[in-house]
Amino acid sequence: MPAIVIQGVAATSAFLAKTSHDILVSTEKAITEAGLFIKAEVVESIAGNRAEPKSVDTGRFKNSIATTKPSPMTAKVETNVDYADILEYGSSSRQPRHHFTNTAERNQIKVKDFVTAKVKKAI
Numbered sequence: 001m002p003a004i005v006i007q008g009v010a011a012t013s014a015f016l017a018k019t020s021h022d023i024l025v026s027t028e029k030a031i032t033e034a035g036l037f038i039k040a041e042v043v044e045s046i047a048g049n050r051a052e053p054k055s056v057d058t059g060r061f062k063n064s065i066a067t068t069k070p071s072p073m074t075a076k077v078e079t080n081v082d083y084a085d086i087l088e089y090g091s092s093s094r095q096p097r098h099h100f101t102n103t104a105e106r107n108q109i110k111v112k113d114f115v116t117a118k119v120k121k122a123i
Contacts, residue, residue: 019123026122028073030115035067035075037114041107042077045099050106052097055087 041050046062048054056062064079077100090096 022122023119026118027115030118031073031075032067032069033118034111034114035069035077038075038103038107038111039065039067039077041103042099045097045103050103052099052102053095055097055099061087 042065043062044050045052046055046065048056061079061081061084064081064084066078066080068076068078070076086094087097088100089098
């Protein structure tokens, strides 16, 4: 009975392993960079350089914006000031400013395209 020999399996497996690793590394870097981009956009929003009203009095809120990496494939843009929720969502005496919400919505496609481009480059 004739034998069927498939050549290149080991090389293909090695290529796929390396490529998947490169894609993961590129995606992780892209998410980190996207988080830093969104942080900068939130700061610009707070400073009054975007569609939202300016929210700078002392600069404490604007200077508190930080990007963290709570887990792989995640970037988080946040603040620790106690009055951030009032500025973001408003109160009975203050209109909401939506610095975080509007920035995320405004840049959703940009971030997706940025991460996609980095992944395609890794392939």
